[in-house]
Amino acid sequence: MTFGFYLRWAIQNLRNHSIRNLLTAVGIGVAVAILICILGFYRGYRSSLQESIQMMGFHVLVTAKGCPYEAATLILRGGQIPMYIDEQIYQKVAAHPNVEFITRLFLQTVPSDDGTRFNFFMGVEDTFLKMKPWLSFQRGGWFSSPEADEVILGFNAASLLEKDLDDTFELGRFPRPLRVVGILDRSGSQDDGTIFLPLGLAQKLFDKRNKLTGLGIRVKDLGELDRFVEDIYDLPSVQVIATAQIQGTLLRLVESTRSVMLSIGICAALIAAVALINTVLMSVFERTREFGVIRAVGGETRHLFLIVCLETALVTLVGSLLGSILALSLQQGAERLVQAMLPFSPAGSVLQFSPIDLGAILLVSVTVGVCCGLYPAFRASRMRPVVSMRYGE
Numbered sequence: 001m002t003f004g005f006y007l008r009w010a011i012q013n014l015r016n017h018s019i020r021n022l023l024t025a026v027g028i029g030v031a032v033a034i035l036i037c038i039l040g041f042y043r044g045y046r047s048s049l050q051e052s053i054q055m056m057g058f059h060v061l062v063t064a065k066g067c068p069y070e071a072a073t074l075i076l077r078g079g080q081i082p083m084y085i086d087e088q089i090y091q092k093v094a095a096h097p098n099v100e101f102i103t104r105l106f107l108q109t110v111p112s113d114d115g116t117r118f119n120f121f122m123g124v125e126d127t128f129l130k131m132k133p134w135l136s137f138q139r140g141g142w143f144s145s146p147e148a149d150e151v152i153l154g155f156n157a158a159s160l161l162e163k164d165l166d167d168t169f170e171l172g173r174f175p176r177p178l179r180v181v182g183i184l185d186r187s188g189s190q191d192d193g194t195i196f197l198p199l200g201l202a203q204k205l206f207d208k209r210n211k212l213t214g215l216g217i218r219v220k221d222l223g224e225l226d227r228f229v230e231d232i233y234d235l236p237s238v239q240v241i242a243t244a245q246i247q248g249t250l251l252r253l254v255e256s257t258r259s260v261m262l263s264i265g266i267c268a269a270l271i272a273a274v275a276l277i278n279t280v281l282m283s284v285f286e287r288t289r290e291f292g293v294i295r296a297v298g299g300e301t302r303h304l305f306l307i308v309c310l311e312t313a314l315v316t317l318v319g320s321l322l323g324s325i326l327a328l329s330l331q332q333g334a335e336r337l338v339q340a341m342l343p344f345s346p347a348g349s350v351l352q353f354s355p356i357d358l359g360a361i362l363l364v365s366v367t368v369g370v371c372c373g374l375y376p377a378f379r380a381s382r383m384r385p386v387v388s389m390r391y392g393e
Helices: 003-016 018-055 067-077 087-094 127-131 155-161 199-205 222-233 243-286 288-296 301-329 331-341 355-372 374-381 385-389
Strands: 060-064 099-111 118-124 137-140 150-153 178-184 195-198 214-219 238-242
Touching: 003 018, 003 301, 018 243, 018 301, 018 355, 060 222, 087 099, 087 214, 099 127, 099 199, 118 199, 127 214, 150 155, 155 178, 195 199, 214 222, 222 238, 243 301, 243 355, 243 374, 301 331, 301 355, 301 374, 355 374
Parallel strands: 118 195, 150 178
Antiparallel strands: 060 214, 060 238, 099 118, 099 214, 137 178, 150 195
């Protein structure tokens, strides 16, 4: 008898109890989909985070001491940043020999007129474009002066506010309307949702003359980055954050989250494995007399062992394929859920499925499924013909 004969026999046996086997396969599929999403989450988040960090355009961020953590919370909640650095700090940092580019930043959030969202404003200067040369204008151009009554909108901000070139931008606290002089192309970074103001105008509108939220710095020699950070730390009342530190901190948080999610996925996989063993054992017991007849007419134990293992492998394979299809089809929904749950979600896709990961999970799941079928297959192969044929009488 050929392998094809055993395969057709196994498929026919599974079709005899199609509903039960399908439910078992669905359980396996859910477990596989969870594991695929967990692997895809870490791969996608790490890649998107690295890209977002690079899109910041600078190597070091200098802010007021204590500001990074409190300010981040306040910005997310729509509050005002309570701590600033003076312009004198900018002059001292800019004089460092390892500074290639430096740009002054002034960040604020203001609630929209209807109170449904917060608008994110960033006061910038000409050097901001040098830090981010990939930014390009879809329409319009840069500010005419550091205190001009003008505004530049990120791609998403322009769409959300429904503003176009030369439209006026009005906000309750501003004494006069601002004219839209530029709209940026989509960059896939946080700049897409930002409303840019000339630095001098932003400081004046928010009554913070000669005050800055932070300094973005690109160094000449990354090998001397640690020494540069130490030098800046000597300045009074400033906090120095390297983008590598931001990335490392966020990845450690994500690693903890992934560990919890992976534990859930393993629990789901164990439940699916137990359900598979139970299904196959039930099938073996129901066919006790059938196996007895096969043994009585000359069937060998290895034939029965092979049949049960094939059935288990087929159920696992179908479940794994269903899980892969489920994970791929629900990618966008799962991605939105993950982004809503994370305290910081970088721009770009946070779920990236690799063909290598999909193939590895498929191979591992089928292997585990076959292992789950070894005990039921052993029970089937060890049945005594006489006892088996009298089973149920």
